[in-house]
């Protein structure tokens with residue numbers, strides 16, 4: 001819908017800020033007075049650079065995109081991979097690398113910044129990287145696959161994030177920092193000391209007060225030589241020593257730039273040339289360059305407003321920051337260094353617990369100016385909103401307990417990335433019916449960038465009394481975790497008692513299996529004992545997996561995927577004798593399909609006699625521990641992954657859980673067992689085992705994240721024991737560990753860090769109990785199928801018809817395909833029509 | 845007014861063979877019937893054929909209640925049926941056949957729908 005009255009806006013750069021400008025202008029200009037042309041250097045539309053690191057842990061480039069569908073059309077065009085390299089201010093045109101010439105009425109430069117690479121000799125050698133784009137991360141990942149060690153130059157916010165990312169790629173990592181402390185821009189010396197210890201606990205080496213003199217190629221890798229003459233050999237180097245604004249276009253066209261770079265603009269983000277504006281990390285506004293996205297977004301809003309005739313100005317921006325590092329809580333906000341004249345500092349330090357907190361207040365202790373939190377930043381989101389306001393409590397008490405959220409005024413800023421106040425969030429809850437964090441994110445955009453305000457959003461939701469119901473179903477108001485605690489703490493061991501005491505009605509297909517699973521996790525006898533038998537889904541009822549035609553599949557356990565020829569032959573014979581279809585599963589074992597209910601006992605009699613046991617393919621329980629051949633055979637293996645996988649599978653077999661649990665053990669970083677796709681995965685290192693948790697294939701794939709490294713087998717088992725038991729006790733029904741950890745993140749800020757506090761530091765004081773519960777499980781394990789075979793009453797239920805126990809179901813029909821049976825299906829016109837397709841019951 | 849019950853009844857099994865709150869399949873001629881004994885001792889009989897998948901499996905579903913309605917959930921894809929009327933509560937356009945059922949001298953008898 002273009003008209004002659006349209007003017008042309010050219011935006012140079014499609015980063016987070018340039019993109020925000022486009023969206024903000026489209027919103028303010030529904031008549032389309034502006035036509036927009038965006039010229040971008042990168043090969044893909046704007047993506048979430050703040051979340052860049054998650055790209056290394058499984059988030060795809062597509063997931064990172066921040067461009068909404070339908071954003072670009074005839075009036076709003078985006079040209080990718082075509083950077084502007086010339087600006088002609090007299091002609092009002094820009095020229096791109098491909099030779100495209102675009103005329104503009106207004107030009108917005110949103111070119112961001114580049115990582116600063118210190119001018120040390122050798123900084124351009126192969127194996128030296130920066131950390132800014134998806135392409136950078138691809139290159140780093142490739143290199144990391146071939147090397148065991150890395151160095152990050154720069155111990156600031158980004159440097160530490162990059163270092164931890166290297167660690168998660170399995171690379172031993174050192175951080176080299178020129179200043180005498182880590183995060184020198186945010187944290188003072190006291191906080192820096194606590195931070196250094198935290199970082200070392202993560203497994204990162206920190207070399208402080210160290211200047212790099214040169215980098216040399218050495219033995220196929222790199223050698224860093226430092227000013228004090230010492231040196232360090234490494235496979236790769238990542239520079240993260242600050243950023244430099246990309247102001248080349250301004251420089252070459254005679255626009256003013258700052259002493260240390262940055263395109264000089266006024267409070268309206270306009271340069272001295274009235275047709276040219278600069279926003280984001282390339283702009284020098286109010287005397288500074290902001291390296292954060294929130295001020296950039298504000299600038300984009302200002303310019304969008306100005307382009308439609310408004311007079312918005314850029315106000316002082318919040319530069320609060322929180323380190324996005326697993327297990328290390330660091331935050332600084334406001335005037336963290338006490339630069340305000342006569343400011344007072346109130347410090348609380350507990351070096352043993354690794355906590356350092358400082359508040360900066362006015363000299364009369366009446367107003368909060370800023371602060372630093374290390375080791376425990378739980379109060380960050382709330383404290384940040386109070387900067388510049390009268391203190392609601394004594395500084396000491398605020399330090400210890402953090403402010404009460406009810407103290408938040410409606411104009412207090414909750415989300416600084418998106419500039420959303422407590423009032424707008426309360427409004428969204430009240431007027432737009434938002435009832436959960438996802439709803440708030442959709443309505444207000446709060447919480448969608450760095451995520452550090454999410455705990456605060458949750459608190460506001462709870463206070464408004466609208467938090468989503470966690471009730472299990474219409475029969476129980478309790479959540480699964482609450483129900484678990486109730487059953488564990490009481491002597492109630494039957495469904496009838498439990499529903500009489502804590503629910504209503506007679507249950508359903510949601511609460512019955514959930515309670516059956518709770519009872520089984522607590523070791524309340526065989527799953528088909530007494531009333532328990534009536535609670536089970538058909539799979540658990542017949543200890544086999546139902547198939548589309550009402551037949552069942554049989555999956556014997558093959559621990560670690562290791563199988564003797566004798567046992568392999570037994571499986572073959574059983575399949576042949578009962579006419580079953582056989583297939584290798586995705587879980588390193590063998591599935592026998594097409595068994596009728598009344599055949600199951602006879603099939604299992606043969607299997608049990610040959611030493612097989614139930615594989616629990618039917619249960620919400622441990623499934624398989626996938627293995628690779630490991631150091632026993634493989635020329636690269638560094639540990640015996642097969643033995644560990646078998647030991648783990650035997651240890652956790654039969655453990656009932658909120659959902660199925662899958663595991664893997666790989667003998668080296670090549671990861672042939674795909675351990676990082678599992679609920680817990682173990683990858684061998686030279687020094688022991690690295691434990692990853694929270695992986696998932698299936699519906700919503702997610703890579704497991706590094707939980708602890710270089711563990712001995714004993715340490716590993718202890719951690720996994722606790723992880724499993726804590727999951728069993730606290731997860732929601734049908735919530736895999738991946739979703740559980742994400743939920744913990746929503747609740748506690750950083751799920752993995754929380755798990756470390758609970759399972760490693762024993763913050764809740766429950767570790768001994770978890771250990772004992774898991775030991776009880778191991779001690780009481782018996783094979784479910786062997787128990788059925790030994791029990792006439794249970795066996796009596798494996799009949800096709802009450803009045804004709806051995807008559808085969810006449811509706812089951814097979815045809816032959818590739819030499820085996822398969823159900824007669826409508827596809828070949830030889831079976832009953834299928835009306836509904838399968839629906840996945842996956843709770844996210 | 846007294847009505848004469850002219851349906852033909854087939855004895856299928858002893859009542860105490862039915863587990864409370866669990867189903868069982870019975871073969872009546874060549875028809876498959878799903879029998880359910882609920883918590884209050886009542887017995888219901890539906891067609892065993894799950895209309896959504898076409899498989900003869902309804903007797904293997906979980907028995908429970910929705911509000912006051914006694915129900916069974918298909919073991920295949922979890923649609924819930926009213927044990928008294930055979931109507932699918934999730935998709936009321938779909939229903940399964942209901943059979944007459946009575947208990948005489950401790951024996952469960954089923955009649956045609």
Ligand code: SRM
Nearest residue numbers: 545553584585586587589617696697698699700736841842
């Ligand atoms: C047999 C098998 C396919 C095969 O022929 O290879 C299979 C078959 C079924 N899978 Fe699977 N899955 C099989 C490996 C997998 C894998 C691969 C793996 O384990 O390495 C995955 C992805 C990994 C993961 O789970 O993270 C997988 C992801 C799923 C999912 C999605 C889970 C999710 O979190 O999104 C479901 C649905 C669910 O559980 O809710 C599912 C559900 C099912 C069910 C139980 C569907 C159902 O309710 O009937 C199928 C049972 C058939 C049967 O009779 O065994 N299956 N399924 C595999 C059995 C492995 C084994 O030895 O136990």
Ligand SMILES: Cc1cc2nc3c(=O)[nH]c(=O)nc-3n(C[C@H](O)[C@H](O)[C@H](O)COP(=O)(O)OP(=O)(O)OC[C@H]3O[C@@H](n4cnc5c(N)ncnc54)[C@H](O)[C@@H]3O)c2cc1C
Nearest residue numbers: 013015016017041049050083084111112280281291292293
């Ligand atoms: C790993 C990482 C973590 C971060 N974490 C946080 C955080 O937690 N919180 C926070 O607030 N900020 C964080 N940041 C900083 C944040 O990402 C930036 O502030 C933000 O992306 C700046 O947006 P921008 O649009 O100004 O610049 P950019 O996102 O850099 O976009 C500029 C774009 O312009 C393109 N360009 C440059 N020159 C030209 C040209 N001549 N022609 C065409 N295109 C050109 C560039 O290729 C680039 O795509 C992080 C950054 C990184 C790298």
Ligand code: SF4
Nearest residue numbers: 547548586838839840
């Ligand atoms: S993809 Fe579908 S059919 Fe295949 S195993 Fe998974 S659930 Fe079964």
Ligand code: FES
Nearest residue numbers: 415417449450451
């Ligand atoms: S503060 Fe960063 S997303 Fe809200």
